């Protein structure tokens with residue numbers, strides 16, 4: 555029997571539906587009441603918010619709580635219950651700094667706790683099983699939903715209501731008739747330093763390119779003090795007229811630009827001139843590899859809140875920050 559620390563942050567798994575819609579209300583002990591007892595556990599309420607309302611400061615506080623939990627010799631693994639809307643962002647931020655072999659498994663629910671077909675209990679039971687699994691040691695931070703366990707790196711919410719809304723991470727395990735089958739351990743780069751209080755105020759904007767859009771919003775973000783910009787280009791990382799010049803001005807002004815793609819899967823490949831990805835990189839944009847824009851934003855927020863240089867940002871981006879293609 556393992557001992558698992560359950561950290562609750564709110565979300566649909568803790569929600570009940572009233573006249574004003576679903577609201578996160580449940581506490582960790584309420585959520586954990588459904589557990590089978592196959593493993594022992596202790597609970598801690600970190601916050602109680604739907605994840606679309608979380609702030610970077612909450613991510614730092616969750617990271618500190620996980621760091622304290624894995625430092626406890628009595629704890630074999632950690633489960634974090636969290637809303638699904640921004641789970642991929644919090645989980646990835648924690649994976650960047652996770653330097654313990656103990657599994658950290660995020661889970662949640664797609665239906666509220668008071669639904670007659672609530673999915674939270676099953677997801678929590680599976681997440682505790684994964685967090686207790688010796689075979690998942692050194693796997694980093696994971697997301698467990700509806701029978702599948704995948705890496706936080708590369709995971710993204712791809713469906714608003716599906717039982718398992720996440721895809722894109724490396725599958726590390728799955729459940730068959732309640733039994734966990736471990737299938738892979740992701741290759742992970744060296745952990746980055748924990749976020750400090752400067753992380754709370756990092757302002758990294760995501761600018762999405764579309765047909766005919768210009769660099770006006772990009773320039774506004776730079777001129778109003780963004781810490782960094784994530785440019786979600788089209789295709790393999792391309793952008794329209796004026797962006798290469800805007801990137802050059804931003805970088806020369808000390809604002810790093812990470813080039814990602816709005817395309818749900820696949821890497822950035824700076825191949826096109828005529829203002830495309832090759833020109834953007836030549837103007838100083840850092841290719842974001844396989845990172846989705848929202849996960850590149852968490853990496854840039856962490857690095858720019860530390861005494862990181864452009865070179866360190868490039869190094870962090872190019873060392874294994876990958877998602878399944």
Ligand SMILES: NC(=O)C[C@H](N)C(=O)O
Pocket residue numbers: 564565566567603604605606636637638639640662663664665
């Ligand atoms: N399924 C969920 O948890 C969605 C909810 N809106 C949240 O992110 O908190």
